[in-house]
Amino acid sequence: MPVTAASRRLDPRAKLYLLLLANLLLFFHVDTRGEAIMVALFLLPLFAAGRWKNGLRLAVLYFALLGLGLWSDAVTLDGAGGGSGGSLIGMMDGGANDGGAATFAVTAGHVAGLLSVGIRMMMPCLITGAYAFTTTSISEFVCAMRRMHVPEAIVIPCMVVIRFFPTIVHDYRQIRNAMALRGIAAGRFALVRHPVQSLEFILVPLLMNATIVSRDLSVAALTKGLGIAGEHTCMTVIRMSWFDWAFMAVCTVPLALAIGGVL
């Protein structure tokens, strides 16, 4: 039992829970302070799993966006002077009346604020998603789903989708090569100029191939007993440790407080 490795990583079910929390965060429009705390918490397991580069990149991005948002708040509040002044009306007023460097800063501040807040609100989901998908093997996910008693009718399509993504990427490249050789929709802008036609040229072979692959996969899966009734086991052992529970609780508390308006 690789204790050290396992203890550093959360259980897949805990990861799914974090993903759920991130979505709730987005859904309830939690204020900036609560969001920052949650993001910091979400980043921790990414670093713990040794994904330094990925974690740092996401952290820098988030806090840069946060800084930008604060700056835009400051600029717009000063410039337009309104209490809830980060508004479009304030900006237009400024543009109509003054027309100077200050106005430009205000306009820029508004645009920056719009972008930064929009992207920043997606960040918790991105961070937890990146963590869940880069640190979990497919077999772990499958195992987690089976342990949660998800019916096989959902588990198997999930496996197939994961199996199909690389195939589609590969097929797409092959088809683009074939199109280049035939001089069909070749060149950089051909796809943009004739989107519908190009889509047809790409989709038809892609789908044709997908039907063939899916039949082969069904055959392979059947002969390996995917259709056998009864419980399917998993080679990978996953277990909820105290750490998983604790981390889930730690993450839940600030969110609950923020939603409740306490924080």
Added chain:
Amino acid sequence: MSASSSSITSAVPSQPFGTSADSIIAIADTSFRYAHDDAGVAAVNPTVANPVSGNVASPTDRALTHVDLAVRPGETVMLCGQSGCGKTTITRLINGLIPNFFHGPLTGTQVVCGLGGDGDTSGDATAGARDANVAAPVPIESLVPLVGSVFQNPKTQYFNADTTSELAFPCENVGMPSAAIRERVDETAQRFGIRHLLGRSVFKLSGGEKQRLAVASATMLRPRIIVMDEPTSNLDAAAMRDLHDMVAELKRAGVTVVIAEHRLAWCADLIDRYVRFENGAVAGEYTAAEFAELGAEQLELWGLRALDLAPYRAALRAKVGVTGGAPDVAEMAGRMSAGCPRSARGLNDGLPSERGTSQPSVIAAVNAETETASDMPVTSPIGPVIDSASRHPSAASVLANPSVQQTEHQSPNGAAIIATHDLVVGYRRAFRREVADLALYGGDIIGLMGRNGAGKSTLVRTLCGLQKPLAGRVLLHGRSVRPAALTRAGFLVMQDVNYQLFADSAREELLLGLGDADDVIRRPIDLAAVPDTETAGSGIAGAQSAEAARMPYLHPATLGEQADRVLDALDLLPFADRHPMSLSGGQKQRLAIASAIMCGKELIVLDEPTSGLDRAHMMQVGALLRRLADDGKAVLVVTHDEELAALWCDRIIDMDGSPSLTKETI
């Protein structure tokens, strides 16, 4: 009972129906017909270039007719025969895919490991046909622990994205505890020496590694039987050796192995018994000794691949050293006639004399003959003299050049269509390979051989302009050009030709990108190489500007006529209005080549055009290559198929060899 089901030289006395105490597989008086046209033959060979070209048109043909087959425990049996002969259907009967996945009327008895088959034991064919499947078929689930299956295409037979999960997959499905699964995975990896493959992404494995994984995965439940359906059709020589060792290990362990295969040589020493199928019936059973005594000629007559590749390898070695230029006509003629022992003269008489003007007549005759023999895929190789003789003149008039004398077999001193200079191919970080200078001339068929990962496909992609060389230059007609120009001049017939067909009908496929409806109007120079134009082939590059001036944009009607001529030349005219995807694999391959001819490509590269093909179809592809080359194209064939390379290629570039070996003298 059809007469063919009684074996001619039976090594094993045929079992009485149903009662087969000492047989692990007992198939008696079994007939089967695929219910859906796609389920049958298309699935035999779905993604490889050339499945059978006959059965698709007639889905109601019986796949099996009164077949009797008994296999003793521990036996290693090879099922051989031409494409569509029913050997794959037998493997599906054994692993339960028939009748569980592939449906259709099934009669007779099939007992595998003592399971099933007591439904209709009367052996009365007419009664059986009427009330097929009276007994409930054995569910495929109960066969899972008993029969392991390995399929043809390494890319589509794994279900998981990483190797360890793939090995664990069957065990998980039968509900083994996780500790036992881990132990079993470890043990199997040890047993087959694939420990280094564990924990990797399956997508990143080579074809050979994938196939080893497939075999290992099939053995995870310790089945008593392993069936393999053309396991080597995509493999190189080294991967086939690995597979051979795995089969040897299975044989040692007493597992019954049934292999349906075109390539016979790779495991010849392991096979106990050969069962030859013809048209869905057993045509003969032979012990290994009997089979070895049959001789190469007999196998060729049956349309089977060679059992002993030594002569082919010797021919290959001779060709690796050959410098660029015209092939040695006398030597080739001798070899060809040796390769095809049947009299070729008679057929040659039916051919127009223009065919033989510039070509050794023996080759022309052999070409014609193989065409004749193989255009009818399901029939025996000696098959009826079909309309090939009448079709050929048209083919000759379009494909064979009127001005053959000057263009064919350009002298080595003539300008090469494609040449490389100090070329280094690869990807920026992942892969780098220096390629010895090479030159491809019109009229040459060059074989590009070498193990997987030697850089064959990277080189080919570079030559076709699909990727940039890391260093060095690619010369098109002696001038250094950018990749885009190479893409215009070259064409790659992919192994999976399905990617290359875009239009709604075969004729439109040829016109695609040519007509005025499309913004990518071809420049007339591209059409210059369409065979019927007089100047085709003779210094196309040099004549480019003059040609462009002389020939304005072609009228769509003219293009349509030309498309029909090209289709006719490749025997596709009857299918001109069919949807490309409804064609057989061989027809699809020819259609892709037709589109290349229509675009006026000068370099035609084929990637593994004969994988999964029997000898007759392989010879058909070879004859097609020869016709392309005779038309002045430079033909480059990437292949592991030693028989194809030895019989049809003029020169071999061996990517495994040291640079000095592959060095071409220009």
